[in-house]
Amino acid sequence: MIAILGTGKMGEALLSGLVRAGRRPGDIMATARRQDRAEALRVRYGVRVVSNAEAAKTADTLILAVKPQDMAALLTEIAPFVPADRLVVSVAAGITTEFVESRLGASVPVVRVMSNTPVLVDEAMSVISSGAHAAEEHMRQTEDLLRPVGKVLRIPESQQDAATALSGSGPAYFFYLVEAMVDAGILLGMPRAAALDMVTQSIVGAAIMLRDSGEHPVILREAVTSPGGTTISAIAELERHRVRAAFLDAIEAARDRSRQLASG
Numbered sequence: 001m002i003a004i005l006g007t008g009k010m011g012e013a014l015l016s017g018l019v020r021a022g023r024r025p026g027d028i029m030a031t032a033r034r035q036d037r038a039e040a041l042r043v044r045y046g047v048r049v050v051s052n053a054e055a056a057k058t059a060d061t062l063i064l065a066v067k068p069q070d071m072a073a074l075l076t077e078i079a080p081f082v083p084a085d086r087l088v089v090s091v092a093a094g095i096t097t098e099f100v101e102s103r104l105g106a107s108v109p110v111v112r113v114m115s116n117t118p119v120l121v122d123e124a125m126s127v128i129s130s131g132a133h134a135a136e137e138h139m140r141q142t143e144d145l146l147r148p149v150g151k152v153l154r155i156p157e158s159q160q161d162a163a164t165a166l167s168g169s170g171p172a173y174f175f176y177l178v179e180a181m182v183d184a185g186i187l188l189g190m191p192r193a194a195a196l197d198m199v200t201q202s203i204v205g206a207a208i209m210l211r212d213s214g215e216h217p218v219i220l221r222e223a224v225t226s227p228g229g230t231t232i233s234a235i236a237e238l239e240r241h242r243v244r245a246a247f248l249d250a251i252e253a254a255r256d257r258s259r260q261l262a263s264g
Contacts, residue, residue, distance in 0.1 A: 021148030032049055061086075061145070072099075107133045111128055177203075182199055
């Protein structure tokens, strides 16, 4: 039995991914603050919606998907009901395994996860790190839980804030880029729908080439960049506006914010 405690955007994304991956709705529990939200989850996915305490008592695996600022209150609420053999998976940005372990008060195995919203289309990037009491079996359990909805990578917990900034927030950077490119197409006289189709397919195609070719992105970019051509003119303009440096600064800012969330 799996319980997802907190069914906001990421919690529901994981819930829908588990159902699509073939988990029986009867083997999944969820929690929600509002009654109307609970009813919507029951109707949409066929899962049981219960209290946090009941989920903690009953489920074999607890997925903690509340907002980082709500994690301390949730842990205080469920701590009396979580036995030492319960696997706890935390997907809240910035929350360390030590933070969770110290509030549960037992040698509970905790695995920290940072996933992202492409879990909705089974193309998530999920990075996982083990806590002090999580053994190899708990890491494998977490991988088995997440692999049907995307790629899973193990990293040291010291790299989790960087992963949050890079892949956790990563889809938003691409949506931002698409938005800007579509606006450019409109500026050049292209209908919005046509511009969106072209940009979306270009990004999908480029991503698949990058994933499947094994080539470094520099090599792939150079293959499109003819001497004196249109692409090099565009890239020169991007460099003039320091777009590369702006991305470095933006991702570093996201990393810093993840650390701030962890410190409260």
